[in-house]
Amino acid sequence: MRALAPPSVSLRFVPVWRRNLLVWRKLAVASILGNLADPMIYLLGLGYGLGSVLPQVAGVSYVTFLAAGMVCSSTMNTASFEAMYSAFSRMHMQRTWDAIMNAPINLDDVVLAELIWAASKSVLSGMAILAVIWALGLTGSPLSIWVLALVPVIGLTFGALGLAMTAYAWNYDFFMYYVTLFITPMIMLSGVFFPVNQLPPAFQMVAAFLPLTHAVELARPLLLGDIPRDIVLHLGVLLAYAAAAFYAATVLFRRRLLK
């Protein structure tokens, strides 16, 4: 039975990914600025504003501490929103997926294309904020270049989770639940704004299971010039979330669209 089979993907996903790229290119500048504005406001506003009244956090200035959190959370947001609102528009409102599936492209290919696209777009967003961090001199370490390798993994993780939500959604309002019940609390618990070890022990336990925590655990040392600890564990958790969510998304989309 096809319903629970593992994803059957092929290189046919590439033209679907290119389609999204072509649409994006028409609005590229506005899109990059839009993705950059939000994390910049937090980085500058909180980093310098709140930072000016704070002592050092985890041994560095607050804005330096915050930089890694902003890279991770803005990458996460871009991937999530692309995989939810934009993919939902293409699937449900515009029926673009239906048209694509009349060509020799399977649903699983389309879902893979959307995942890779969400990750690609989030890479642009993560790179843009990283460029700002470099420009502001918030990191001087050559290790920070490794954040570029981490960003696509974060994009895949949250792109896949977003797609699983999209497979369930019947309107845009549905995504608000995911954002307010999962994304927003996770930002508070994952060490984006303050160290996880400031949390009560029970919350630290919860944080250990959240994918964003593991992204921050990798990004922060790299920006501060240290080699992260437990690299395999953190990458493993992120990739496990990505794989499980992608599988769930393909199963749910099949149930929804291949009836």
Added chain:
Amino acid sequence: MAALTAKNLRKSYGDQEVVAGVSFAIVPGECFGLLGPNGAGKTTTLRLCLGLADPDGGSVELMRHPVPGDARAARARVGVVPQMDNLDPDFTVAENLLIYGRYFGIPDRIIRERIPQLLEFAGLAARAGARIQTLSGGMKRRLTLARALINDPDLIFMDEPTTGLDPQARHLIWERLKRLLAQGKTILLTTHFMEEAERLCARLAIMDRGRFIAEGSPRELISRHIEPHVAEVHGDGVMEWADGEAGALASRVEKSGETVFCYAADPAPLLASLALRPELRYLHRAADLEDVFLKLTGRELRD
């Protein structure tokens, strides 16, 4: 060798069997029509044949590939005009064709060669750079048809291609479909326009409640299922007339709203009776596919 063979297809949603054992084969070069009221299972049958839904039973072979197992390869040789327009609103007319051609793995160079001919065929040569939102319904349908031809398919699936179009746009689509048939393309068409089926289809099946209830050429269906003459009668007192003498003069009398349909092999006695009743107005005509359709699927609403 059939372009498409479906054997004993079955598909249920919940406890409702939408496709209940459908078998047919389409030979290359013909236009095969699927006629049926709304909800008869036509679109589901098409989706099963394209590998877009898994059947609960039966098998499909499309362009010599088993479906859904090898649906990707099968669809590479097929064009689809869906019931609802799903042109890509983020692109222009020409870009829609380019992007769609890429989905088939066709190199850009070849797609760009095909685009002017396809726009010409669709009567959209002057609108290559137009946005989709600026097109009329008829233009969108023609572009959807052009898009279905981007891979030079052997078989074209058309799901109610002229629904919602005005008569001018409808006639243009019919003319284009005839051109495609003249080029040797095979067409599988669903419709509930009898005129469309009569004009285009060499062979057709009438589908109702998930089953084929009649199959043949339009002429065969008419001669097999219906009396050759029809009088449509309306006017004051028509119901009394229908309950009275009409029954003896026509082999079948059907009432639908304000109109009485009288079917007869020999219309002379019927027309003589009507001539004596000036208050009744009537139209005497040859039986057509719509009469067959209504006889077989009933006159009550289906939605």
